[in-house]
Amino acid sequence: MVVEPVYIYLAFIFLSLAAYAVFGGADFGAGVWELNTRFRASKEEKQLVYRALGPVWEANHVWLIFVMVLFWTGFPWAFARACNLLFVPLFLALAGIVFRGAAYAFRSAMKEDDWQRNVWERVFGIASTAAPFFMGTAIGIWSEFAKEDYWTVPGPVFGDQPDSVTRNPWLTWATPHSLFLGFFAVGLCAFLASVFLYREAVVSKEIKLITVWRRRALTMSIVVGGFSLAGLFVVQVFLPGLWLGICNVGWLLVALSIGCGIGSTFSLWQKYPGTAVITSAMAVAFVILAWGVSMRPYMNPLSVKFGVGAVDDSTLWILIGCVSVGLIIVAPPLIWLMRIFKASESTKD
């Protein structure tokens, strides 16, 4: 059997996106908690949130850059069109990303109890919530616009497509399903963060925090589980194209995601933090992969073959080769980073 390079390439894109959703998502989620517990969090609780983020958030953020670069290199026209279409939510998500990162660095430069540090921590919390929200809305609009050949037809990006004329990106990016997916994304992030922080608390043996984060993680797992089921209905009603994809191919991954979600609730209940981290991460990763696979007919390699959607096979093979070598080079230091700061010894702020 000959493997189409475009499938391998798409697998790289969606696996990277899943990695970003898990690692980047957990970092955003920590900010969501910072925002929500601003006035009642104890000093120790806040320290746990910030020191969990410190060494890793920049590396986690690179997954996003990576997805962008792979996408525009492999599917230049689809990228160009997506950018036009998603102009508003992407710009707002970008503002969130900028303020989250900068605010984290600024607050870390300040001493504790300095008023400036408090201001930046507030900014950090708001921006960490805004970024996943707008990314979620972008995915909502994206899913809706995935029509048979929309992403693959090249040509002047504006003007020739009826929907880009009738649809003003300034006014109509906020649809019911895009807003739903925005909140859903924030919920996923908060869920991941609560599970990850539960584990961090266990690792650093902070008895009070263990109880707090375990309770939050359990609550979130049930809330997000309910959200996910509601999400299936939203997709069925508002995004018939995506729903078709889920029914055809995506259902297995959806089922896996639900299974992992139940597994994470169970391990939280039974107090297995390590298992909870793995199952919750897999539950989120499977959501992304299910979405990617269900979108598949619309990034159809067949229409690619007729010369337009993806770049030439030869270029794709070069890219696949470079990305594989790159991942092999990046993996050991990445694992080392995680081992230094996330292994079972306690970390210091």
Added chain:
Amino acid sequence: MLAELSSDLFAARTQMAFTLGSHIIIACFGVGLPILMSIAEYLSLRGDEVWRSIATRWSRAFAVLFAIGAVSGTVLSFELGLLWPGFMGKWGEVIGLPFALEGFAFFIEAIFAGIYLYGWDKLPPRVHWLTSIPIAVSGFLSAWFVVTANAWMNAPAGFMIAKGPEPVNIDPFAAMFNAATWAQTTHMILAAYIVSGFSVASYYGFQWLRGNRTEYIRRAMLLGLWLGCLATPLQLLSGDWCSKVVADLQPAKFAAMEATFETQKYAPLHIGGIPDESRGTVSYAISIPGLLSFMAHGDFSAEVTGLNEFKPEDRPPVAIVHVAFQIMVGLGVYLFFLSAWFVLIRWRKRAVTDSQRFILCLIPAGVAAVIAMEAGWVVTEVGRQPWIVQGHMRTSEAVTGATGLWPIFFVTLAIYAVLFVGGIVSLRYLARQPVEIKGGR
């Protein structure tokens, strides 16, 4: 309608120029500062507490700058698609490879930055020092990769235009190693070292003159000076190399840089001066006959192509490019004399800190290096206009069809204002913390 379109084009260009022009300064520190940190920590390995204090304090400043660089770089990668979909759509395949490789280099830099910045107490000193090396190397590499993509816009290669509008026979490696790559990447990376070195040296020189005469300040200033003063002479050579490459590949840009309106032999070099585009003259310039021909082609009698060879719509804005070029060269010469002076002082085995006059002349060097670098970037970007891809795509063909770019630009200005004020406040905050030499973290 046309006016509206062109105003959106101008808005997109202004936005790109502003965000890229901001990022490039921060990125320079991401490339240069790790080298200084690494050397300082290496010197501290035998138990020297002053060097250790320098290394730890610089690493905290680096954490702030690296974060700003990471997010402002993300802005750029979004903007490539948001503002220039026509460019990314048509050429993404050709120049995607260096961007992907730059992504990996940045990944390595971010991973080791995390280990380095938070690993002071977790790793043995020697291992901790070793983790600074991948930061410096990957900073170098990410600059190299991303500049190859810009070099490609100046000297497109690695594709063919056959029947359709789409490029075919794409060879990403040929695109990456295009004719402008080596000269331009060398020039940019040296510029990053010069900006980092002189900014550090200027700052501590200022502290020294203010009477803050500690061993800490003296060494920090000297280390910055060494980096800046070693890179500057090399930069002069690489600048000469760049100008020859530009003269070959982009004669219109070269003519604009030198304000050469008519094709001529024994072409004069204009030093300074204000070009008048409508009349095709340069006023208030010092002209040295034949020198330009020599600089471009190594022969005083060689013919230099003038702007008259190009249709008006194919010419870059001469005044901006010429003046920016003069600023870059002028400041480069100042930095070169400063470097020579420094070497002379060391040659005579004198201490730099004994020469009040030298330190006085050093203080503007950091700002001068930044301005020179920005001016050079204006030369290469504005000099390429009206093309986004030299000879293949006009900037106007690449711009987004989205309207309302001006409000976006003003919002961006506000965001960056917060970013820069926050960054400066944080750096000053860090600088105000008292230097603890013994047992300080």
